Amino acid sequence: MNRGLKQLLPTSRRLLNSRSNAIVSCAVRSARVSRFEQQRLFTQSVIRPISFKGIFGGKPANEEKKLILEQDNLFHVLSKSPLPEMRDRAAIINKYGVCPVCDTHHTEQEHKKKPVYDCPDCGYPTHCNEEHYHQGKEAHKETCAILREINEDDHDLRSGRPMREFEFPTAQGFDEAVNMANWDVLFYTRSFPSMDSDRSMRHVSKLLTYPLTIASVLHQASPYKYGEQVTAEGMRSIAALRTILYPHNQVTNDASSQIRTDTINVYLVGARAEATLPSHIWLQLAYLFPATPFHVHFIGPDALAPNQEPHTKSVNERLSFTYDNAMYHDYHEKIAKFDPFTDLFFMFSPGIGHEGARNSWKPSIEKALETKCPIFITGYDEADMKNDIEAVEQDYQGEFDWVMKPSVNEFRSLKRDVNMLDLRQSIFANYGIWAIRGKRYDVTHDPESNE
Known part of the structure; x- marks a missing residue:
């Protein structure tokens, strides 16, 4: 199932050519955007991948692939890399990055020079000149090893070697038990190819984090437990979904005779990179719940390419997709009815609390809360989560219950x-x-109120 893996991070020459194109790629929906907002949106376009297109594709599966880099030759200075995508990345950093020494010692933007000096240890352009490189070398040690790891990982993805780790398993047998304690246990119990290195683990987790994050909260072997991460209200919501995911009225253990249940609708609000994953990646979600069909809704301005129209497509009888570039509060009106037993929401690193985005999120979050269906939200680090949580607690105080801490x-x-x-x-x-989840108000009867 190796689909010609090419790249994980977007390094398009369009980003290199103009800053405005980079901002457009972040789906700026206003004709007038402040300089601060442009900077924030462009930052998100670089640090949070908008698209996984280009990861899979390229040469036909039956065409022999040429080995470009040997495994002992993965480290290259980006600006001198044999791969054009990596040279493009260096050029983007040269044009839009900042020298950390200049950034520390100067507040005026005109005094902050661009990073054009390549660190020989990590291969990234990190400082404006050799003098500043040596001046800031001690501070750079904290990130140098991280950048070298990223450098080698991304060269490996483009090396042309057979990517055996991407030969994912297909449907599981009904008598096979899957444990979702963590990546290692899941890979073992789901019979994934042996991950011979941490690098292979990083490659695979980068793609599967979206469908398997969803699966991890729904699965009966979830790593999140009641009384620890899951609240009492959360257990009610998850238990309702599991009544559909794990039906008890099975005729036989044969998949062909399995009674199909109601469809689980997963609404991915503000969809970005996850909307560009190929269907065989999302099938890993469906395989974990062999009795239940899934309908995944990719909703948001970045869910479709600019030249595409909203549409629905089916992969098979158990998995279908809807793509719509409307804002969620507009898409919400198209759904006749929401059911906490079959519907849930996911927002992958939405940036709810970021300045400039907070107000634009309000109508969509209000509509999602009205459904009383669980809303799962991820963040890319503790500070990002804290920022989003503070915004939700301030803007929707008293209007929601905690489902998961x-x-x-x-x-x-x-x-x-x-x-x-x-x-x-x-x-x-x-x-x-x-x-x-939107707050559920319990109706109680007070006998004294009748007096």
Whole structure:
């Protein structure tokens, strides 16, 4: 099932050519955007991948692939890399990045020079000149090893070697038990190819973090337990969904005779990179629940390419997709009815609490809370989660119940993404997870009120 893996982070020449194109790729929906907002949106476009297109594709599966780099030749200075995508990345950093020494010692933007000097240890352009490199070398040690790991990982993805780790298992047998304690246990119990290195683990987790983060909260072998991460209200919501996911009225253990249940609708609000994953990645979600069909709704301005129209497609009888570039509060009106037994929401690193985005999120979150269905939200680090949680607590005080306390996501990406505007910042996609639900008001009878 190796589909010609090419790249994990977007390094399009369009980003290199103009800053405005980079901002457009982040789906700026206003004709007038402040300079601060442009900077924030462009930063998100670089540190949070908008698209996984280009990861799979390229040469036909039956065409022999040429080995470009040997496994002992994965480290290259980006600006001198044999791979054009990596040279493009260096050029983007040269154009939009900042020298950390200049950034520390100067407040005026005109005095902050661009990083054009390549660190010989990590291969990234990190400082404006050799003098500043040596001046800031001690501070750079904190990120140098991280950047070298990213450098070698991304060269490996483009090396042309057979990517055996991407030969994912297909449908599981009905008598096979899956344990979702963490990546290692899941890979073993689901019969994934043997992960011979941490690098292979990072590659695979980068792609599967989206479908398996969803599966991890729904599965009966979930790593999140009642009384620890899951609240009493949360257990009610998850138990309702599991009544559909695990029907008890099975005729036989034969998949062909299995009685189909209601469809589980997963609404991915503000969908970005997850909307560009190929269907065989999302099938890993469906395989974990062989009795239940899934309908995944990718909703948001970045859910479709600019030239595409909203549409629905089916992969098979158990998995279908809807893509719509409407804002969620507009898409909400198209759904006749929501059911807490079959519907749930996911927001992958939405940035609810970020300045400039907070108000634009309000109509959509209000509509999602009205459904009383669980809303699961991820963040790329503790600060990102804290920022979003504070915004939700302030803006919707008294209007929601906690479903799941903020927790480290067992199925976060193990591969770091780096902010090409500031190489000192790196994240793990879907690092943490928490969940809420629109408040359910219990009706009580007070006998004294009749007097």
